[in-house]
Structure formats: structure tokens, C-alpha cells
Amino acid sequence: MDPESKKLLEATFKLAEENNGMLRSLHRSMRLSRIMSFLYWAFIIGSAIGAYYFIQPYLEQLVGVYSGAGDMLNNFRQLNQ
Numbered sequence: 001m002d003p004e005s006k007k008l009l010e011a012t013f014k015l016a017e018e019n020n021g022m023l024r025s026l027h028r029s030m031r032l033s034r035i036m037s038f039l040y041w042a043f044i045i046g047s048a049i050g051a052y053y054f055i056q057p058y059l060e061q062l063v064g065v066y067s068g069a070g071d072m073l074n075n076f077r078q079l080n081q
Contacts, residue, residue, distance in 0.1 A: 001009075
């Protein structure tokens with residue numbers, strides 16, 4: 001093999017190694033991005049469920065007060081008739 005071809009082959013090999021390193025880095029970055037996105041959405045959904053669990057007794061109490069007020073209004077309507 002002549003020196004010119006050998007030099008060209010070595011340059012091509014170095015370029016291929018550099019490209020391989022960049023592709024591996026890109027793949028690793030994409031995988032990390034997917035994991036972080038999953039954790040982000042799991043945190044958002046978990047927080048919403050936790051907030052509902054925390055607020056649920058107050059909501060039930062509010063619905064009870066509202067239905068009681070509705071019953072009271074219906075009783076007043078029946079008395080007026």
C-alpha cells in the first residue's frame with residue numbers, strides 16, 4: 001500500500017471513530033432526555049393525584065353543604081306553595 005492511500009485510510013478511520021463517538025453521545029443524550037421526560041410527567045401526574053387526595057375531604061364537605069342548601073331551598077319553595 002502506498003503512503004498516500006495509507007494516509008487517506010487513516011484519516012477516514014479517525015473520521016469514522018469521531019462520528020461514532022458523536023453518535024454514541026447523541027444516543028446517550030436522547031435516552032437521558034426520555035428518562036427525564038418520563039420522570040417529569042410522573043411527577044406532574046403524581047402531584048395532581050396527591051393534591052386531589054389532599055383536597056378530597058374539603059370537596060366532599062363543600063358538596064354536602066351545597067346539597068344541604070339545595071334541600072333547604074326546595075323546602076322553602078314547598079312551604080310557599
